[in-house]
Amino acid sequence: MSETYSEDEIIKLPFMNIDLDLEERIDDLLGRLTLEEKIKLLSGRKIFQVPPIKRLGIPAFKTTDGPKGVGSGVIFGKRMSYFPVPIGRTATWNPELSEKFGVAVAEEVRAAGRHMLLAPGINIIRTPLCGRNFEYQTEDPYLNKLSSVAMVKGVQSQRIAVCVKHYAVNNQELNRFKVSSEIGERALQEIYLPGYEAVVKEADAWSFMASYNRINGIFGCEHETLVREILMNQWGFRGFLVSDWFATRFTDTVQCMKAGLSLEMPGNVKALLGQNQAFCYNKEKIKQVLDDGSLSQDLLDDNLKRILRVMFLVGMFDDQSTLPQGKLTCPEHHAVAREIAEESIVLLKNENNILPLDINSIKKLVVFGPNSDKKHSFGGGSSLVKAKYEITPLKGIKSKCKGKIKIISKPEKADAVILVVGLKHKRFYDSENFDRLILELPSEQIELINETAKKNPNTIVVLISGSPVAMDGWLENVPAVLEAWFPGMEGGNAIADILFGDVNPSGKLPVTFPKKLLDSPAHKSYKTYPGIKTWDIIKEGDMEIKKNQFRIKYGHGDKVYYDEGVFVGYRHFDTNNIEPLFPFGHGLSYTTFMYDNLKISKKSVSGDENFTVSVDVSNSGKRAGAEVTQLYIQDVESSVERPLKELKGFKKIKLEPGAKETIIFELGKKDLSFYDEKSSSWIAEKGQFNILVGSSSRDIRLEEKIEYLG
Ligand code: BGC
Secondary structure: OOOOOOOOHHOOHEEEEHOOOHHHHHHHHHHHHHHHHHHHOOEEEEOOOOOOOHHHHHHOOEEEOOOOOOOOHHHOOOEEOOOHHHHHHHHHOHHHHHHHHHHHHHHHHHOOOOOOOOEEEEEOOOOOOOOOOHHHHOHHHHHHHHHHHHHOOOOOOOOOOOOEEOOOOOOOOOOOOEEEEEHHHHHHHHHHHHHHHHHHHHHHHOEEEOOOOEEEEEEEHHOOHHHHHHHHHOOOOEEEEEEEOOOOOOOOOHHHHHHEEEEEEEEEEEEHHOOOOOOOOOOHHHHHHHHHOOHHHHHHHHHHHHHHHHHHOOOOOOOHHHOOOOOOOOOHHHHHHHHHHHHOOEEEHHHHHOOOOOOOOEEEEEEEEEOOOOOOOOOOOOOOOEEOOOOHHHHHHHHHHHHOOOEOOOOOOOEEEEEEEOOOOOOOOOOOEEEEOOOOOHHEEEEEEEHHHHOOEEEEEEEEEOOOOOOEEEEHOOOEEEOEEEEEEHHHHHHHHHHHOOOOOOOOOOOOOOOOOHHHHOOOOOOOOOOOOEEEEEEOOOHHOOOOHHHHHOOOEEEEEOOOOOOHHHHHHHHHHOOOOEOOOEEEEEOEEEEEHHHHHHHHEEOOEEEEEEEEEHHHHOOOOOEEEEEEEOOOOOOOOOOOOEEEEEEEEEEEOOEEEEEEEEEHHHHEEEEEOOOOOOOOOOEEEEEEEEEEEEEEEEEEEEEEEE
8 A cells, every 4th residue: 555645755755765775765755656656657648747646745747858958848838048059059169068058958957957969969960961960969979979069068067957869870761760871880889889878987977878770680769789788887877768759659568678678659639640648658568568477577676766866866855056057048048049149150151351351341132042140049859949039140140230331132242142042940951850852942032042152242141051052053153161060049149240350150060061962971872872772673773753742653662771880971971982061070260270289109000008199289261260270190001991081070169369278178098099890899900090180071280190009
């Protein structure tokens, strides 16, 4: 018989005692739960919550999306801050800003009465067409790692849980509920897992979300190797795994339990499911598998304890006045959104230094294009945010120009034109549940750019997009292009600051921009994207069929083969000598930087010995600016094929004109290693390694070598 307690009695129970050890508190609470209550806690209700157990004073554990601010979980409530999308935040190459974002967004989560943020999404950007690229960060595992760890630390510093998603190898939206990512061990270890490993080992992430897709045939929710073995046993994850919403539709109760799935979401949502119970973790099924012995009570308890642990970590059983108090959208958060936007914007092209525009000499300006006054916050799928406000590019530019420059409508009469084009959060553009169909901008936008450029040669293109776009047929016709991503609530102000030089651009591409889709490693064949049902049906010449026609003809693939292995993004372009449109790490500045004095602390190293690389970077131009110095390694001789270069360090520094700073990187064996499938371990082979230091992956300024002696 379960006891009933009064509020006063609950406060005196051991699990409420903050002086007790965390694990003791968890065990005490677990020990008081009946089987029915335990089962209740294993699945959700009201789309974003775990139900309360009132008898024991357990409040509802509440979650909310997402990656660009507090979102759909509270859309019917207050307006929130809308931060730049994660690909933009990563384009700052400034992990401190990811941490600041984490703190700010967590303050809003707390103030909204939620306990967990359904972010960050750290899936690698494998194809430029993935509809959720805007919600992800980069094609590179090292940059992914630094950006994710910083954000997780920021969020959890406020005792709000992150939910790192979508574990794992969820790199396309097309057929996302079922597709199997067929991937080799080396690519998994070198490219797709390092971000997840780092957030566990370096930031103690409290929750992970299992992806919809299958990984080598097994659903994310049922993947014992990826979850129980790797995430929990190898990396030491102490948090809990939640299913992506409805991802348990095709999964088995016992298999999910074995894998380590703690929470099925959304659980009991009659209106959405047409049934009033969870698919997998419902009372009937769980009791049945306990009764027939296929599920042990211990395993159920282990999975449940993980949820309880996070409930304690976020302070649900602590005196609420002792917790970080949280803050709803406020000027400090808006300032964080602006700072990130300013540092995220990438100056892709700037012929004859047409930018920055001189506010004192320009008299008439045209600002137009489909994205000039369009708001994007309330879109994209689950990441949508009901923003407190959103400064569009037009609004930002107008307020900068007020009283100084006249905004007119005829390009031929203006001193310059700001043409804001790009994508939007709509199906087949940058949107959850859909991949893009083409890499190009819509044809009417290309026509618009070219027509405008004919009327006014000073046409500056500002792109709003969450993924790379091809620029064939128009790039050569315009002198300057800015990639502004989806820049958040302060985006228009940030764009205006960059255009007029109040802020010197310092963003760098976290993804390669290919010239054409077929150059991209995932698009070598239909087998590699979108995936196939039966490889045999692909006939020669099918590559010429337009993607959408292909889909109609053959349907969605249920297996997508990651045949490119570790050669994702610039690893593919560099190694196969394919010229990208704009390389990974590219981004111009209004000043120039010089690189000198590259030094390696040792000529050779052995075993686990570390070494340092130092380089002097100076601002050789006339404006203050920030440079992202990038360090790549190159294995000169190897028994396996390795990428021509791999990012292993970067540092962003701000320099006044004439100023110089010495940057120091520390490297070791792991940075020289590759994942050896035969021995299932990381190996650094003897021989020469080149250390390449520069301003982008294709703008290497200095090079030195070091010998690894084994
Ligand atoms: C998305 C998740 C999201 C969840 C809850 C799913 O459709 O894939 O990223 O957190 O919905 O909104």
